[in-house]
Amino acid sequence: MLFSKMFIPTVKEDPKEAEVASHRLMLRAGFIRRLASGVYTWLPLGLRSLRKVEQIIREEMNKKGAQEILMPAVQPKELWVESTRWEKYGKELLRFADRNNRELCLGPTHEEVVTDLVRREVRSYKDLPVNLYQIQTKFRDEIRPRFGIMRSREFFMKDAYSFDTDEAGAGKSYMDMYDAYNNIFDRCGFRFRVVEADTGQIGGSFSHEFMVLAETGEDIIISCDTCGYAANLERAEVGVREKTVPTGKKDVHRRVKTPDQRKIDEVSSFLGITPDKLLKTIIYNTDKGTIAVLVRGDREINDTKLKNLLKLDELELADERTIEEATGGPLGFSGPIGLTIPLYADMDLKFMEDFVVGGNERDVHVVDANMADFTVKGFFDVKVAEAGDRCPRCGTGSLVATRGIEVGHIFKLGLKYSKSMNATFLDSDGKEHFMVMGCYGIGVGRTVAAAIEQGNDENGMMLPLPIAPFEVDVLPVNTTHPESMAIAREIYRELLAKGIDVILDDRDERPGVKFKDCDLIGIPLRITIGERGLKEGLVEIKRRDSKEFEKVPVAEAAGRVIRYVEDAKHR
Numbered sequence: 001m002l003f004s005k006m007f008i009p010t011v012k013e014d015p016k017e018a019e020v021a022s023h024r025l026m027l028r029a030g031f032i033r034r035l036a037s038g039v040y041t042w043l044p045l046g047l048r049s050l051r052k053v054e055q056i057i058r059e060e061m062n063k064k065g066a067q068e069i070l071m072p073a074v075q076p077k078e079l080w081v082e083s084t085r086w087e088k089y090g091k092e093l094l095r096f097a098d099r100n101n102r103e104l105c106l107g108p109t110h111e112e113v114v115t116d117l118v119r120r121e122v123r124s125y126k127d128l129p130v131n132l133y134q135i136q137t138k139f140r141d142e143i144r145p146r147f148g149i150m151r152s153r154e155f156f157m158k159d160a161y162s163f164d165t166d167e168a169g170a171g172k173s174y175m176d177m178y179d180a181y182n183n184i185f186d187r188c189g190f191r192f193r194v195v196e197a198d199t200g201q202i203g204g205s206f207s208h209e210f211m212v213l214a215e216t217g218e219d220i221i222i223s224c225d226t227c228g229y230a231a232n233l234e235r236a237e238v239g240v241r242e243k244t245v246p247t248g249k250k251d252v253h254r255r256v257k258t259p260d261q262r263k264i265d266e267v268s269s270f271l272g273i274t275p276d277k278l279l280k281t282i283i284y285n286t287d288k289g290t291i292a293v294l295v296r297g298d299r300e301i302n303d304t305k306l307k308n309l310l311k312l313d314e315l316e317l318a319d320e321r322t323i324e325e326a327t328g329g330p331l332g333f334s335g336p337i338g339l340t341i342p343l344y345a346d347m348d349l350k351f352m353e354d355f356v357v358g359g360n361e362r363d364v365h366v367v368d369a370n371m372a373d374f375t376v377k378g379f380f381d382v383k384v385a386e387a388g389d390r391c392p393r394c395g396t397g398s399l400v401a402t403r404g405i406e407v408g409h410i411f412k413l414g415l416k417y418s419k420s421m422n423a424t425f426l427d428s429d430g431k432e433h434f435m436v437m438g439c440y441g442i443g444v445g446r447t448v449a450a451a452i453e454q455g456n457d458e459n460g461m462m463l464p465l466p467i468a469p470f471e472v473d474v475l476p477v478n479t480t481h482p483e484s485m486a487i488a489r490e491i492y493r494e495l496l497a498k499g500i501d502v503i504l505d506d507r508d509e510r511p512g513v514k515f516k517d518c519d520l521i522g523i524p525l526r527i528t529i530g531e532r533g534l535k536e537g538l539v540e541i542k543r544r545d546s547k548e549f550e551k552v553p554v555a556e557a558a559g560r561v562i563r564y565v566e567d568a569k570h571r
């Protein structure tokens with residue numbers, strides 16, 4: 001490919017609207033252009049990277065026996081009503097009506113469509129298992145699209161769906177995808193981590209996320225410094241910190257005046273104690289009634305864990321009226337003593353004594369409270385994990401927090417959709433059973449953006465070679481120097497003949513402009529052909545991720561670069 005012939009609209013200045021590196025650099029390097037809020041056009045360079053990610057995905061999916069299909073973006077309401085998600089999905093589901101007033105939506109995901117397809121076509125256990133995937137455009141009407149491709153409304157996804165006759169088969173399908181995803185992100189050249197994740201809106205019983213490690217990542221990964229445990233923050237469990245059992249009730253609690261001291265830091269500084277000597281009593285409204293959750297003053301409650309623990313569909317902080325009804329006191333002064341609603345305690349409370357709680361009365365707290373002063377339903381892991389917490393698996397390691405970007409997510413769905421949509425098959429005795437499902441997604445565009453978040457510097461992108469738009473830039477410093485151009489063309493042709501993805505920067509531009517563009521676009525390897533070097537028969541090879549460059553004889557340049565490319569692809 002000749003640089004002069006390509007549509008590469010690069011930009012010198014940082015675009016104002018871009019908050020993160022990938023967004024900024026994808027605009028500057030001419031990868032994407034914005035059409036509307038959260039909706040982007042992929043330009044030639046960006047699309048080359050996107051297609052390379054797709055190709056790796058296809059190869060690894062096909063290796064595991066998954067088969068590619070292509071489903072429509074437009075989906076009928078009826079299927080979503082069957083799965084009960086027409087009501088549950090909320091405003092992210094973009095709904096509209098056609099000219100006959102038939103209601104439709106733009107698919108943010110395809111469980112309904114694929115389940116409908118398979119229930120119609122598969123009758124017998126002999127037709128199972130089957131794993132169908134597609135790479136297709138999705139739409140999610142994000143309330144606040146931002147970060148460019150990272151959180152856009154229209155996006156490319158690879159989504160796969162497996163159907164099995166039983167749990168064991170579904171487990172194997174899941175592990176096949178687990179392996180495929182590891183291979184995919186390995187081949188893309190990422191540093192990444194697989195973490196346990198919550199199943200959220202998709203539903204189901206078990207799931208893992210694939211996180212590209214990047215300091216700018218939106219997601220927090222909690223992992224153990226000793227064993228292999230890793231989970232996203234939403235899901236992360238916390239091990240029991242101390243094994244010491246409290247000595248039992250020591251002091252008799254008493255009520256003290258705390259005028260206008262509502263928040264943890266206010267109360268603790270007023271009483272001259274640290275926040276961990278306080279107990280937070282949080283009142284929630286749930287679909288199973290009003291409850292109180294107790295957690296140490298310096299910790300937060302993890303709503304996702306709480307919902308899963310109590311099997312709640314709805315969970316929200318109680319309003320002031322509910323708090324007054326449940327406790328007799330105003331917001332900011334709730335405490336467990338004397339409450340009749342169910343109390344759920346974080347496990348830290350097992351080891352607390354002589355602590356401070358709200359007095360369920362304006363301007364009153366209770367000091368020297370103890371667990372004997374009230375009755376809880378039990379001790380549970382309901383707090384948000386933090387660095388330094390004990391590992392829940394090995395029980396000896398400490399948890400650490402790092403940042404990542406979610407690029408893949410795999411779910412064991414079980415019978416969720418096959419039951420609601422009646423997807424069944426007949427076994428060898430002619431008995432009818434529900435199919436056991438799994439679903440598996442990769443954000444394809446997001447993968448390109450994540451690569452840029454993981455690899456960039458002040459000069460631009462540093463894309464891993466397997467997914468960079470070009471592998472090699474052949475750069476003659478002076479295009480009006482005939483010998484430079486002749487050698488540049490020769491090396492270019494030799495690389496092309498060996499299947500290397502190479503671009504020849506034949507533009508009559510100042511060298512500085514060409515070097516800058518090469519760095520901005522993040523082409524991993526550059527061969528620079530300069531007049532001075534040629535006098536000694538040498539050209540320069542430089543890797544994008546290194547400051548060093550090596551001078552090699554003209555005749556060796558192509559061979560050297562081919563070896564680099566092969567190494568990077570089969571590392």
Ligand SMILES: [Zn+2]
Binds near residue numbers: 229
């Ligand atoms: Zn551990």
